[in-house]
Amino acid sequence: MTNTAIPDRLMAVQAVRPVLSGAVTTGDRMAELAIGREFLPAYAKLQRRVQRAVDAAISKFAEHTHAGLHLEKLTGARDPNIRTIRIDQFYRGIVLSLGQQKYALLDVLPHDDAIAFAVSRRFTVNHALGVLEMRDQAGIEEFARTEPSASPSDRLFDHVSTAEFVRLGVDEDLIPLLRIIGTDQQLDSLDGRLPEMQLDVLRGLASGLPVQEVWAEIADRVVSGVDTEDLLTAARRTPERIAFVSGPVELAAILAHPFDVWRTFLHPTQRDVAYRETYSGPALVTGSAGTGKTVTGLHRAVFLAKRLPDGEKVLLTTFTRALADSLARQLHRLATEPAVRARIHVISVDKLAYEIVARGGKKVAVAESEVLDRLWEAAAKAGPTYLNRAGQVTTVSSAFLRREWEQVVLAQQLTSLEAYRDAPRKGRGEGLRAAQREQVWAAISAAERELTKRRLRTHTQLADDAATIARHSPAPYRHVIVDEGQDLHPAQWRLLRALVAPGPNDMFLLADPYQRIYDNHVSLTQLGIQVRGRTRRLTVNYRTTHEILDLSVKVLNGDAAIGLDDQGDTLRGYRSITRGGVPELVAQNSRDAEHEALIERVGTWLEQGVEPHAVGVAARTGQLVHTLTRILTEAHIPVADDKRGTDGVRVATMHRMKGLEFQCLAVVGLDAGVLPAPHALTSAAEDPHAHRQDLQRERCLLFVALTRARDVLYLSHSGTPSPLLPVRR
Numbered sequence: 001m002t003n004t005a006i007p008d009r010l011m012a013v014q015a016v017r018p019v020l021s022g023a024v025t026t027g028d029r030m031a032e033l034a035i036g037r038e039f040l041p042a043y044a045k046l047q048r049r050v051q052r053a054v055d056a057a058i059s060k061f062a063e064h065t066h067a068g069l070h071l072e073k074l075t076g077a078r079d080p081n082i083r084t085i086r087i088d089q090f091y092r093g094i095v096l097s098l099g100q101q102k103y104a105l106l107d108v109l110p111h112d113d114a115i116a117f118a119v120s121r122r123f124t125v126n127h128a129l130g131v132l133e134m135r136d137q138a139g140i141e142e143f144a145r146t147e148p149s150a151s152p153s154d155r156l157f158d159h160v161s162t163a164e165f166v167r168l169g170v171d172e173d174l175i176p177l178l179r180i181i182g183t184d185q186q187l188d189s190l191d192g193r194l195p196e197m198q199l200d201v202l203r204g205l206a207s208g209l210p211v212q213e214v215w216a217e218i219a220d221r222v223v224s225g226v227d228t229e230d231l232l233t234a235a236r237r238t239p240e241r242i243a244f245v246s247g248p249v250e251l252a253a254i255l256a257h258p259f260d261v262w263r264t265f266l267h268p269t270q271r272d273v274a275y276r277e278t279y280s281g282p283a284l285v286t287g288s289a290g291t292g293k294t295v296t297g298l299h300r301a302v303f304l305a306k307r308l309p310d311g312e313k314v315l316l317t318t319f320t321r322a323l324a325d326s327l328a329r330q331l332h333r334l335a336t337e338p339a340v341r342a343r344i345h346v347i348s349v350d351k352l353a354y355e356i357v358a359r360g361g362k363k364v365a366v367a368e369s370e371v372l373d374r375l376w377e378a379a380a381k382a383g384p385t386y387l388n389r390a391g392q393v394t395t396v397s398s399a400f401l402r403r404e405w406e407q408v409v410l411a412q413q414l415t416s417l418e419a420y421r422d423a424p425r426k427g428r429g430e431g432l433r434a435a436q437r438e439q440v441w442a443a444i445s446a447a448e449r450e451l452t453k454r455r456l457r458t459h460t461q462l463a464d465d466a467a468t469i470a471r472h473s474p475a476p477y478r479h480v481i482v483d484e485g486q487d488l489h490p491a492q493w494r495l496l497r498a499l500v501a502p503g504p505n506d507m508f509l510l511a512d513p514y515q516r517i518y519d520n521h522v523s524l525t526q527l528g529i530q531v532r533g534r535t536r537r538l539t540v541n542y543r544t545t546h547e548i549l550d551l552s553v554k555v556l557n558g559d560a561a562i563g564l565d566d567q568g569d570t571l572r573g574y575r576s577i578t579r580g581g582v583p584e585l586v587a588q589n590s591r592d593a594e595h596e597a598l599i600e601r602v603g604t605w606l607e608q609g610v611e612p613h614a615v616g617v618a619a620r621t622g623q624l625v626h627t628l629t630r631i632l633t634e635a636h637i638p639v640a641d642d643k644r645g646t647d648g649v650r651v652a653t654m655h656r657m658k659g660l661e662f663q664c665l666a667v668v669g670l671d672a673g674v675l676p677a678p679h680a681l682t683s684a685a686e687d688p689h690a691h692r693q694d695l696q697r698e699r700c701l702l703f704v705a706l707t708r709a710r711d712v713l714y715l716s717h718s719g720t721p722s723p724l725l726p727v728r729r
């Protein structure tokens with residue numbers, strides 16, 4: 001079902017629309033109903049019969065016939081503004097009275113749970129941010145009663161003064177409680193009890209961020225003159241928790257995809273970034289895996305497209321076709337108006353380049369990767385030699401030549417030996433002497449000539465061809481949004497730059513340098529894309545549990561990554577909002593045993609009710625993927641096959657996992673001889689600097705793979721475990 005369709009169950013709500021404009025509207029504005037963030041997943045899980053009863057209750061809200069609503073106050077409630085509403089015999093809705101006869105439907109729960117929830121919760125207004133917050137007052141009281149106080153030397157927040165807590169929006173009555181906390185586990189046990197925003201601040205402080213940096217994260221949102229009694233104003237300031245719905249059509253569109261909470265509720269930083277009126281030039285949004293970069297990019301695309309006249313376009317592009325397809329699917333759910341959707345062109349950079357060149361009338365044939373492999377092998381065989389550190393005469397590897405071509409020659413558009421001789425080789429390891437450069441140039445030129453002779457182009461060459469065409473044509477887009485920007489080649493950036501006229505809101509770029517899994521080290525400044533003063537960082541991981549994230553970050557080994565803006569990126573404050581099981585690492589004696597264990601594990605997930613498409617299996621090499629696909633299929637486990645269009649468990653290389661996510665993920669074949677992949681490493685003898693870089697890239701690849709898991713992560717190896725695994729070596 002598309003967003004624009006109204007589900008049957010909500011027709012009743014729509015039917016009352018004329019009534020809305022009578023009872024609760026000013027002028028011809030429709031009635032406003034607010035829903036809480038938790039309501040959506042709660043609604044999604046209800047049986048259809050109960051959903052209908054909820055819809056009926058909502059329509060009564062819309063009619064504003066309070067008499068028919070049976071809003072009940074509860075005796076012993078910690079908050080005088082909480083009510084419950086009868087949905088049916090078994091379920092009750094939790095409703096918050098916001099004042100001025102406005103109500104927010106916060107959750108729907110079985111009767112007893114609803115009562116327990118309603119009596120224990122309290123809604124308050126954050127005195128610094130002015131937002132509406134919920135706390136589990138009964139849970140907090142229990143914590144204070146039962147939790148032992150940490151010894152003074154172990155206290156987690158000893159470095160934070162009371163004044164600083166208050167400045168960061170922490171409620172004063174909570175401070176004595178925070179003073180007794182000594183461990184992250186204790187803080188975690190307050191998850192769901194403390195107000196979410198305050199817990200976020202506390203987690204930031206506990207993760208080692210200095211007070212000043214935590215302050216910097218919230219400073220933009222601090223408001224002055226907060227009235228802590230005014231719940232309605234506070235609710236309007238809290239779009240990440242409370243959404244005011246203009247009427248039945250908007251509500252129907254939201255409820256059509258109740259699991260997609262991201263469509264309606266954004267983290268304040270995501271919202272600030274996505275809905276900023278104007279960036280005076282290119283803006284860069286960084287944030288590591290799962291922080292909602294794609295979500296933010298999608299919201300920005302819709303925000304910008306809504307303001308465009310028909311005929312003008314936003315380009316939303318990314319690294320691969322599979323990622324572009326995924327963007328298109330998500331966009332379809334976010335942009336409910338067809339006219340707005342039609343203004344957003346979603347396409348991968350490679351396909352875009354191909355289409356621009358093909359449209360120019362040129363016959364284009366893209367070189368297959370096997371053809372390129374053979375070409376560079378031949379070039380290496382005939383090519384330069386050098387003395388390695390052991391004093392042996394060695395040929396330069398095909399991988400070296402190919403990378404030199406991609407990252408130096410094509411990156412800088414070098415067309416002559418003279419230009420190549422003087423060109424910087426940043427990020428390419430050890431220097432080459434002039435004589436070596438001549439030899440390398442000869443080998444590269446020969447390979448290039450061979451490609452031209454066969455009338456073949458690579459995607460990188462096509463990007464440059466397309467950039468040249470674009471530079472001589474009127475810019476076809478008003479705005480360009482780029483996801484997974486960390487892996488684009490300079491030629492692709494040149495193309496994107498040429499597709500939009502420089503100016504306000506021209507480019508909106510999303511990238512994570514820790515997920516760079518190809519060799520492109522790009523400086524946007526050098527490509528004429530100046531983002532200084534317009535970079536923002538997202539830090540809250542919405543995908544992965546704390547436990548999975550903890551393991552994944554350890555894989556990176558603490559090495560800093562340089563961002564597209566030439567600045568060292570940091571993972572400080574990077575944190576998850578959910579908890580789950582500890583990832584499991586299973587050692588087997590043989591590959592067969594590892595396969596058996598995998599079949600059993602995936603089978604168990606499916607038996608537990610996990611949908612096949614929510615299960616992923618990743619491995620380092622294509623060959624392993626091939627074998628895994630076979631053995632899972634033989635075990636009657638459905639495996640997704642894009643060519644045949646069949647759904648199932650996704651088995652793919654770590655590279656192909658980029659940008660995806662799975663409820664349960666198995667990463668297998670994590671053996672020393674497989675990861676790091678020997679073929680992906682320059683030998684330390686050939687070039688120690690390049691060796692280190694290659695190793696880091698393999699770490700990033702493993703990081704990308706592990707952070708695809710949402711709830712459950714299973715790892716296995718047979719034989720010696722990969723040295724990149726951080727666990728118990």
Ligand SMILES: Nc1ncnc2c1ncn2[C@@H]1O[C@H](COP(=O)(O)OP(=O)(O)OP(=O)(O)O)[C@@H](O)[C@H]1O
Nearest residue numbers: 262265266267289290291292293294295542543659
């Ligand atoms: N505000 C939000 N509320 C609920 N879920 C969210 C929110 N923001 C992001 N998510 C969810 O978190 C997950 C990760 O989001 P997204 O894919 O946008 O992150 P990303 O930074 O692009 O990740 P990666 O770089 O790892 O591909 C998705 O399932 C997304 O729906």
